[in-house]
Amino acid sequence: MRVLVVGGGGREHAIVHACARHGHEVLCTPGNPGISEPARILEGPQDARSVAELAAREGVDLVIVGPEAYLAAGLVDECLALGVPAFGPTRAASRLEGDKAWSKAFMGRHGIPTAQHRAFGTLEPALAHVATRPPPIVVKDAGLRAGKGVTIARSQEEARAALREIFSQADAQAVIEDFMTGQEVTVLALCGGGRYALTPPSQDHKTIHEGDTGPMTGGMGVICPFPLPPGDLRFIRERIIEPTLAGLSAEGLPYCGVLYAGLMLTPDGPRVVEFNARFGDPEAEAVLPLLTSDLAQHALDAATGFLDPQTVVFSAEASATIILAAPGYPAEPLRGVPIRLPEPQDGQIIYHAGTGRADAGLVSAGGRVLALTATAPTLPEALRSAYALADAVDFPGAQLRRDIGGRIGLGAAGAGKQGGQEHAPPRSPTS
Known part of the structure; x- marks a missing residue:
């Protein structure tokens, strides 16, 4: 079939790769340099109506929406209005991710276990509530912040500073919740027609520095x-x-698309940290290489109400993804840094997340620039292969964590080489 993937990051590269390897013709907008190899890039305006009209003009059989911003803007609604099947929730259903205050209230209405919390629409009551809470305190921007709107405040002053930053924006809301302890894990569900199929559980590492330190x-x-x-x-x-x-x-919000459950395995059992309304990024880059069945067919089946969970099949192998981020990320990522890529070996995949083209060739053009994935029979083997691929990339000043997998005793901690330079020890969050 002819599939249009919407987005231009590592997640979308993984979706394109998963569709292309089953022989589908894949189009992508806006795409990136890596996506341009397995897919045809379509340029044009990126508002929801324009993208839906592009899909209709191209006669695609299916649209797969990657980033949350397109969902919140109503891209799926626009596609459905033009008769184009789309894999993703409607604007109303994507509120599960786009409005954390609404999402927490939804969990309360339906008895879904999560942390104790309160939502606030103004600063002063939020500050008063923080004064009653012992640190650590979790402060969340209720809106979409590309995975970076969460502060785990180790003091009340840090919590107050996070709240002031949130409420410096117009129409802001904040959620303050109790800190939960345990391992964090992601479970993704492919959903459609009232049915769902789970992917293998995965674990992301969200802070910039080793030991789960530094900014989100x-x-x-x-x-x-x-x-x-x-x-x-x-x-x-x-x-x-x-x-x-x-x-x-x-x-009245029947759900189609990927339901992302970010979970904490607390001493009292799993609890929801957050819901997202799409594939995680970088979870998609680790999960989708293990999918042996046809993602595009599953997405079309879900979009048309005929998803059969029994047909969704994953490999028994393991995968690991290592992110190379630009110098200065997440505050002010440096753009235009030249990058030279190695030739991947068996089981290795290079996903482009924030790359661009310049006269000199491939350069950094975002915060998280590359996702280096490897599959292997076991997790330790996958991690070794993924780190070997990361170390073969020439990307001066790139940031990476050496302890991915370390929470379950599999981290490859220690100094290593990247971009031909020795890594210094990780900086402290205040340096």
């Missing part, structure tokens, strides 16, 4: 599968995924 990023590396106990997986199905889909349907 969009994600610095992933392992898949995460060794989730069978009892926890059953709990996630029965107490989180199924009540969420049933609750959305009951509220």
Whole structure:
């Protein structure tokens, strides 16, 4: 079939790759230099109506929406209005991600386990509430912040500073919630027609520095599968995924697309940290290489109400993804840094996330620039291969974490070489 993938990051490169390897003709807008190899790039305005009209003009059989901003802008609604099948939730259903205050209230209405929390629409009551809470305190911007709108405040002053930053924006809302302890894990569900299929659980590493320190990023590396106990997986199905889909349907919001459940495995059982309404990034870069069945067909089946979970098949192998981020990320990523890529070996994939073209060739053009993925029979082998691929990239000043997988004792911690230079020890968050 002819498939249009919307987006231009590492997640979209992984989606394009998954569709192309099953023989589909893949188009992408706006794309990136890496995506231009397996897909035809389409240029044009990126507002929801224009992209939907582009899909209709191209006669595509399916649109797969990557980033959350397109969902919140109503791209799926626009596609459906033009008779184009689209894999992704409607604007109203994507509120599960786009409005954290609404999402927390939804979880309360449907008994979905999450942290104790309160939402605020103005600064002063939020500051007063923080004064009653012992640190650490989790402060979240209720709007879309590309995975970076969360502060784990280690003091009340840090929490107050996060709130002041949130409320410096117009029409802001903040969610303040109790800090949860345990391993964090992501479970993705492909959903459509009232049915769903789970992907293998994965684990992202969200802060910039090793040891889970420093500012939050969009994600610095992933392992898949995460060794989730069978009892926890059953709990996630029965107490989180199924009540969420049933609750959305009951509220007139039938869900199609990827339901991303970010979870904390607390001493009292799994709890929802957040819901997202699309593939995670960089989770997609680790999960999709293990999908042996046809993503495009599953997406079309879901969009037309005929998803058969039994046809969704994943490899028994493992995968690891290492992110190379630009110097200065996440505050002020340096653009225009020249990059030279190695030839991937068996089981290795280079996904472009924030790259561009210049006269000198490939350069950095974003914060998280490359996602280096490797698959192998075991997680330790996948991690070794992914780090070897990362170390073969010539990208001066690139940032990466050496402890991906370290929470389950598989981290490749220690100094290494990248871009022909020795890595210094990770900077402190205040340096």
